[in-house]
Amino acid sequence: DAAATALPDWSATPPRTRAEVLRKVHALMIERLEPLAKIITLENGKPLADSRAEVRYAAEFFRWYSEEACRNLGSVSHAPAGGY
Incomplete structure (x- = not known):
């Protein structure tokens, strides 16, 4: 329900702004790597x-x-590691 509610505003968000939001999430995850780990x-009990x-x-x-947000051309490409 939350995603459906957010969709109209998010879909109206310019690609550059979307990219910045996603890049910020990446930065925050790396910044908070230790507590998240x-x-x-x-x-899960993993090492x-x-x-x-x-x-x-x-x-x-x-x-x-975040890098793809501004290149949304409607095509599909492979992940950098390949095979996916």
């Missing part, structure tokens, strides 16, 4: 090093889409 470790890697991996999606 500790939460993952406490929740802290794995949790840190998971936070970095997740943050990369926000950076990737």
Whole structure:
């Protein structure tokens, strides 16, 4: 419901502004990597090093889409690592 409510405003947001929002999320995740990793470790019991890697991996999606936000040309491309 929250996503449906937010959609009209978000879809009217200029691509550059969307990119800045997503880039900020990436920056905040990296800035808060340690507390986020500790939460993952406490929740799942995985080693802290794995949790840190998971936070970095997740943050990369926000950076990737922040870079793509201004290039929304309606086409599909492959992820930088390939194979996806």
